[in-house]
Amino acid sequence: MSKLTQQAALGMHRAMCRIRYFEEAAAAKYKEGELPGFIHLSIGQEACAVGVCATLTPEDYITSTHRGHGHCLAKGGDAKRMMAELFAKEAGYSQGRGGSMHIADVAVGMLGANGIVGQSMPLGVGAALTAQVKGSGAVAVAFFGEGASGAGVAHEAMNMASLWRLPLVFFCEANRYAELTPYETHVPLANVADRAPAYDMPGVTIDGGDVVAVFETMEEAVARARAGHGPSLIEAKTYRWHGHYEGDPQKYKPEGETEKEKARDPIMRFEALLRESFGVAAAGLEAAHAEEKSAIEAAVAFAEQAVDPTPDGLTANVYA
């Protein structure tokens, strides 16, 4: 805990609230039929995105999955422009071309959510390669899921990163399901991180609901990467409260499972810690909630009133 200042901790708490409110709003708007396409929410996994990104600078890179809202917000993305993207508006980060599944803010080092499971990992290798070739001192973090860990590119990426000692952290959010199937369908081991020795890199499995544990584990991996000692593999055991996509009936979840997990809400757990170990007053936490909530309401209002893209731009940005 020594490494985490109160100020940093409060920033992390805010970020977790921001993600929660952002995604709750998205869920509500999706249900109302206001958001088109598919959306994949990370509610319940906020400690991962936030604990990871709190250890990074804006010059550092992250690559993300189809479940990328939290990653984008935690890396510093603007909720307004993100929400506008989910609403398919011209004011969105990608002018409504990409939507939720490709949410990105490259200016803050968030290189994009991606619809192809596994590709976040070699794309992260590429970002780390740039850092290495340019000697910029930046590091990259590649988020992925336990489902993605079965993809060939996961292996190729970890192998290359190790061979080339890249400044990279592979961060697995093992949220118990990949689409409609459980962990055991995808991984024949108790822990994805147990594969780290296969790449001669450190591997560790942590409680992904404990934002401080995520932060501290990441700090070590980032330091290692920055020092030129190569990649690490971190697996955070976490849980998605919602379905794979909004609208998913979630028949594959055992009864009561989600409720049990909700009782271990990572935000509540962090708040207990903030009160007990960081001496933060309950009122301060409530204020944070209120402010983040209203910021997200403003983002929704912004997105709702924003204009649609126009068909004359259909071929914009196909070529540079």
Next chain:
Amino acid sequence: MSKLTQQAALGMHRAMCRIRYFEEAAAAKYKEGELPGFIHLSIGQEACAVGVCATLTPEDYITSTHRGHGHCLAKGGDAKRMMAELFAKEAGYSQGRGGSMHIADVAVGMLGANGIVGQSMPLGVGAALTAQVKGSGAVAVAFFGEGASGAGVAHEAMNMASLWRLPLVFFCEANRYAELTPYETHVPLANVADRAPAYDMPGVTIDGGDVVAVFETMEEAVARARAGHGPSLIEAKTYRWHGHYEGDPQKYKPEGETEKEKARDPIMRFEALLRESFGVAAAGLEAAHAEEKSAIEAAVAFAEQAVDPTPDGLTANVYA
């Protein structure tokens, strides 16, 4: 050694000689310009092909790499039809359509050499899957190289085989090079087999020049597979005496390396053992050499006099 009878050992010795003579003849004919295309020889690696296939029945399957002559001969392929295939003749196993890189005798369970590095592994998963679904009791062996171990499909195949407890053995011939680059370019570990724990399967690294070690290690893995206990990973440290392809100037090999390896010729090593531990007379071994050599000469003669395929068959076997 208890498991290996003299008769079986002598058969293995023959098979090793057969492969050696077959490939020496192919090398000579290639040099003379009689063989078209590319050929990849496994001279020096005979103990792998032979030790593996000696533990299999004709109902068992093997899948192979671009370097597949030895595998095909060891599994029971006919040298005549193989040589005819290398000569691109209609009498070849594939009527001259595939050549060396796709050498196959499906009737004896050799499902084919393959030009795409890594694909032997998931193809082997498929053969093992057939055995499992049909309950036939057959096992499959997928040969691959240390270079192939970096391919995504290697991971996907080992992961699936483990998850599904398939009757399969992954057999890596780590022959120190992948094309023109050394082991270290491809694998960040001392041993490919050290990746077995990442798939919850047994893994072992053995001396691939010791045919008895290959045989005994395989016996265990095959027994495990047949018993329904799932796949294994075996890595045999071996060495290719020739270039990646015939004509390869081999500038990447340290001086004297090949010569040093030739002094540890797996055939000579096995012969010493046959004499010392199996009580085989030198004359018997010489006779075996003579017979195998002349069988290969006959195969070359057969191939040389065989007829070319005719262009009217260009579209044969595109569709069933």
Next chain:
Amino acid sequence: MAKLKYYQAFNRALREELARDENVIVMGEDVGESGGIFAQTRGLHAEFGGVRVRDTPIAENGFVSAAVGAAMTGLRPVVEIGFEDFLTCCMDPLVNQAAKLRFMLGGQVTVPLTVYTFGSGGVNAGPQHSQSLGAWFAQVPGLKVVTPSTPRDVLGLFKSAIRDDNPVLCLFAKRLIGASGEVPEEGEDFTLPIGRSEVRRTGNDITIVGVSTMVRAALAAAESLAEENAIEAEVIDVMSLSPLDCDTIIASVMRTGRLCIVHEAHGPCGIGAEIIARVSEQAHDVLKAPPWRITPPFAPSPFAPVLEKAYLPSAARIGDEIRGRLA
């Protein structure tokens, strides 16, 4: 005649083939107990068990290649790739293995593999979940490719694909999953030949060839052309991209003298290009006017509904283009 939805026809076809031949197995992500993301495999795991109806990890390259290996050794694997866009992840087993093994092993094996997937756009799924990539596979000898556009065609072509001794790619359309249509009664073993196009509407003024979802758009356009402009369009559903039945198209163009092809795939080197090329090669003189293609612009599929609507060819656009040329 019974009525089924597109995904139900899919389910029935697969169930019938699983019941008919014990060598048929089903593999893919979420095809098992969960019954698939579109309910397409619902009930099959319960009926046929986990050995034959098998959830895979997310490893398209690996499990399609495994299916090829299984097909070579006696099974008839039916493999799901959830979205057509993910075919990019298993090109090698499809193109370098399944398509070529029989040829390159000199006929030593057959590869009775079926790979099916859900493609096309129209559901705001964005650039990586809306593609129509069938033309790639039409270019590859050794493969067959079908594009059923109605529940009846799903039933008939999917069953034929599973029985075919060659690798067949079945390209279903996400957007049609809930569409209803008439199919032969339960109990009837209904198949359709692969490699045959069908005339869906007759007319003498122009031939419109539609692919998958675009058959409906073409039919709607034809109705409005008939009503508003007295233009009678003949509409052909191409049904198989490979082998391509150009005879049916040419026979039609012989009468109409005019040809327009509509598909969701991009224009360059698409099936529309192929059809124009074959008609030009074989029946150049019967064309009374330049043939043309109606396709999306040369850009990825945009997420925004307002953009995707403008992006995809519509009945209105088809009608307008034809009116512009014929009226």
Next chain:
Amino acid sequence: MAKLKYYQAFNRALREELARDENVIVMGEDVGESGGIFAQTRGLHAEFGGVRVRDTPIAENGFVSAAVGAAMTGLRPVVEIGFEDFLTCCMDPLVNQAAKLRFMLGGQVTVPLTVYTFGSGGVNAGPQHSQSLGAWFAQVPGLKVVTPSTPRDVLGLFKSAIRDDNPVLCLFAKRLIGASGEVPEEGEDFTLPIGRSEVRRTGNDITIVGVSTMVRAALAAAESLAEENAIEAEVIDVMSLSPLDCDTIIASVMRTGRLCIVHEAHGPCGIGAEIIARVSEQAHDVLKAPPWRITPPFAPSPFAPVLEKAYLPSAARIGDEIRGRLA
């Protein structure tokens, strides 16, 4: 003018671009110290070091995707895929990542990636090492595709590809690796525009469009047609499959009225189909006779030399087909 072999022009182009821009890096199997299986990267590792000229493991999907990630963040990766057939192993990073990222991120990134490979047949390399798959990529918006057929074009197009801010696929021909040709002197910074076809021989009787290796065959056929039959063929080297310069072709067909396309790729949905489609769409009336394609039969490339010789279009076959139609 200097004289260089095809692979030497390749090497010079890459060396010049590595020297010119420190963001250029080279990645691939055996591109490093060993200098490549065709000696194509010889000397580059020594000159520019292992950080910028990097051997990869055998992981095409992974390292092409890594190159995309590097391109998004400021490098200009040049990536080798040894044989064109292995493009099957990296379709996702090419098609779903490199081609789409700029569009789907709303212009937030550029992807200045060059992927090069050696394709085509003629060296008895068999079904999995002889393919020409360029049409697949011509169908994908966001990509560019070039097919240089001479050392000069290798030099000019490869350098342009590396400087292009878009992903460009350079399809080189194995068979031409040792072919010599004139190139601008060492020291001259020579580039050629991507997306322009060139007339290699003028003539008024028929337009032959050749792709890659087939340009030479077409030129040889044209000479024999001129000598033996007084038929003057115009020969166009298409040079870029995407963007495709159809204007040059149409301008030629306006004069000749006849069109024939020759390529090693399979016919269906190939670049020949696309050219016929565009000419039919845009200049149907100038065609005095049916256009046609000369391609291999619809079968994988056979290993046997006697078969491969019959399989690939030859100058003799081109000449005969044209004679049969024109004489």
